[in-house]
Amino acid sequence: xxxxxxxxxxxxYRDPFWxxxxxxxxxxxxxxxxxxxxxxxxxxxxxxxxxxxxVLPGRNMAAWRGNDASCYWNPAITxxxxxxxxxxxxLGGYNHLTMLVARRFALRRRIPYFLMCESHLQKPRxxxxxxxxxxxxxxxxxxxxxxxxxGILARAYMExxxxxxxxxxxxxxxxxxxxxxxxxDTLRAKRKELRHVHGLGDRxxxxxxxxxxxxxxxxxxxxxxxxxxxxxxxDLVIVGDGPERPALEALVSQCGLSGRVHFPGFVQPAEMATxxxxxxLFVLPSSETWGVVVIEALAxxxxxxxxxxxxxxxxxxxxxxxxxxxxxxxxxxxxAEIGRRLEQPVSSxxxxxxxxxxxxxxxxxxxxxxxxxxxxES
Numbered sequence: 237x238x239x240x241x242x243x244x245x246x247x248x249y250r251d252p253f254w255x256x257x258x259x260x261x262x263x264x265x266x267x268x269x270x271x272x273x274x275x276x277x278x279x280x281x282x283x284x285x286x287x288x289x290x291v292l293p294g295r296n297m298a299a300w301r302g303n304d305a306s307c308y309w310n311p312a313i314t315x316x317x318x319x320x321x322x323x324x325x326x327l328g329g330y331n332h333l334t335m336l337v338a339r340r341f342a343l344r345r346r347i348p349y350f351l352m353c354e355s356h357l358q359k360p361r362x363x364x365x366x367x368x369x370x371x372x373x374x375x376x377x378x379x380x381x382x383x384x385x386x387g388i389l390a391r392a393y394m395e396x397x398x399x400x401x402x403x404x405x406x407x408x409x410x411x412x413x414x415x416x417x418x419x420x421d422t423l424r425a426k427r428k429e430l431r432h433v434h435g436l437g438d439r440x441x442x443x444x445x446x447x448x449x450x451x452x453x454x455x456x457x458x459x460x461x462x463x464x465x466x467x468x469x470x471d472l473v474i475v476g477d478g479p480e481r482p483a484l485e486a487l488v489s490q491c492g493l494s495g496r497v498h499f500p501g502f503v504q505p506a507e508m509a510t511x512x513x514x515x516x517l518f519v520l521p522s523s524e525t526w527g528v529v530v531i532e533a534l535a536x537x538x539x540x541x542x543x544x545x546x547x548x549x550x551x552x553x554x555x556x557x558x559x560x561x562x563x564x565x566x567x568x569x570x571x572a573e574i575g576r577r578l579e580q581p582v583s584s585x586x587x588x589x590x591x592x593x594x595x596x597x598x599x600x601x602x603x604x605x606x607x608x609x610x611x612x613e614s
Contacts, residue, residue, distance in 0.1 A: 239611060240320055241267040242338045243328030243352075244308060245274055246281050246289075248505040249411050249528050255286035256600040260608045268292055268316055270308035270334050276447055276478065280504050292316070297333065304449060309333040317341050324611045325349045326384070330376045339376065348381030348614040354409065354525035356389035356547050357396060373397045381614040384607065386526050387551035405610040408551060409526050410598045416509060416535040417588065417595065423513035424537070424584060430514050434500070440470045440578050443515035443538070445508065445529045448478030452522040453543070455480075455487055456567050460521070462491045464571030466578055470496070475511055477502040512536035517577050520546055521562075521570055527552075531598065534558060534591055537584030541573050555590045557582050 241254065246269055258265040266288040273279060294310030313334050317325065318341070325342045327335045327349055342349040361369070377383065378398030384407035385391040391404055423430065431437065442461065446452040454474055461472045474484065474497065481499065488497045503511065508529075512518070518533035523545035530552050533540050540559040542549050553559040560577065562569045588595075596602070 237262055237324070237608075237612060238264045238320060238322045239266070239324050239326065240317060240322040240338075241265065241326045241328065242270075242313060242335055243267065244270050244306065244332065245272065245277070246279075246285070246291075247277075248279060248283060249409055251283060251285055252412055253410075253600050253603065255284070256604040257607060258287035260604055263608055264288075266290070266316075266320060266322070268310075268313060270294060270310050270332060271296060271306075274306060275303035276449075278502060290316070292334070294334065304447075307332055313338050314341055322347060324381070324614055326352060326611075328352050330373070343379070348611075350382045350384060350611065350614075351377060351380045351394070352384045352386075352407065353390045353394055354386045354547060355393045356525060357393050358389065358545060358547075359523070369397075382610050384610075387548055389547050389550060390525070403610075405606050407603055407607055408531070408548070408598060409528055410531045410603075411528060411535065412600060413531065413535040413595045413598045416512075416532060417537070419509045420513055420536040420584070423509055427513055430510055434514070436471055436473070436498070436514065440466070440516045441514060442466075442470060442472045442574060442578075443475065443511055443518050443533075444473070444520065445475040445503070445511065445518075446520065446522060448474070448476050448480040448484060450480065451524060452476075452478075452480075452520075453565070454484055454521070456521045456565060456570065457519055458484065458487050458491060458493070458497065459567040460571035460574060461497070462493065462571075463567055464575040466571075466575050467493055467496050470578065472497045473511065473515070474499050475501075475503050475508070508532060509536060512538050516581065517541065517574065519570070519574060521564070522546055523564055530559075534587070535595060535598075537587050539577060539582050539587055541570065541577060543570075552594065554594050557590045558587050 269291045272291045292310035292312045298305040298307040374397045382403035383394045383399050386408045518538045518540045521543045525547045527546045527548045543564040545564040549561050560573050
């Protein structure tokens with residue numbers, strides 16, 4: 237079975253998964269990227285791609301809007317799909333011209349196409365936007381041979397727009413959870429040494445990781461850190477970079493938190509395990525469709541506090557011991573939960589035991605088998 241994947245850029249989470257899919261019996265996988273990367277995701281793409289991979293020539297039609305915007309157009313996709321004689325096409329979304337052309341090619345050649353989806357219905361939208369999505373998205377979703385929603389909220393989104401529930405297969409966007417768990421055990425033994433290297437003391441440490449842009453709401457976390465009262469004897473580490481960093485640093489100064497809040501800047505994905513090992517609690521107050529960093533933290537044995545606008549929360553938190561969900565934008569509730577979590581810590585061993593059923597569900601091998609079965613059934 238020859239399978240083509242058309243996706244925006246290489247990522248440190250999906251590419252290892254594609255490697256496992258490519259190893260499935262009878263599968264020949266080709267992955268076509270619209271771009272080698274994006275300005276707001278300066279990953280060092282040094283990982284191995286154990287499958288046929290190509291970055292297509294083309295351009296970002298939305299580059300004028302800034303690093304966070306993208307709408308790729310890669311004219312070569314039609315020729316690649318035609319020459320490849322694929323049995324199935326997997327589309328990593330439908331908000332790029334390249335994806336729409338690939339979908340049109342699949343329909344004309346009667347090749348089944350599948351949609352990967354992280355979107356959910358919880359994000360407020362104007363009446364005009366809802367009207368447009370009903371007509372545009374419904375046509376794309378309803379005619380797909382199947383879908384690969386990342387979780388419960390994405391599944392509801394696809395069903396809302398006409399997907400047959402029987403054709404939907406759970407394929408979350410996750411890291412290698414087993415590797416993270418093994419690495420965490422080793423790094424936690426060096427926790428004191430690692431904190432010293434990074435200029436941190438023995439105080440409890442709250443960790444945030446993400447791009448410093450409005451939807452990540454790091455400002456809400458800083459205010460919550462102040463309001464919770466834990467800032468007197470706790471460190472807050474904000475890993476990441478972006479246009480909001482100067483404003484966030486100014487807010488830290490205004491709140492009198494200099495010396496308690498640290499900005500180490502952008503960290504390569506391979507180095508994040510060290511920060512999870514040093515931390516006592518991971519917090520993500522953002523509004524986003526999924527949240528890979530949440531799965532990373534949990535796989536590393538770190539409890540989490542999330543906003544209810546983080547799309548993965550129904551799938552990632554299976555027990556109160558591993559994490560909490562608070563109302564988006566409510567700094568008071570967020571601060572109170574941070575304080576409670578630090579006062580009543582959960583050991584990494586206890587968290588790992590409780591979270592084991594999800595770790596098994598998130599394994600690449602299990603997910604690759606599920607995806608392959610769905611593609612074959614088409």
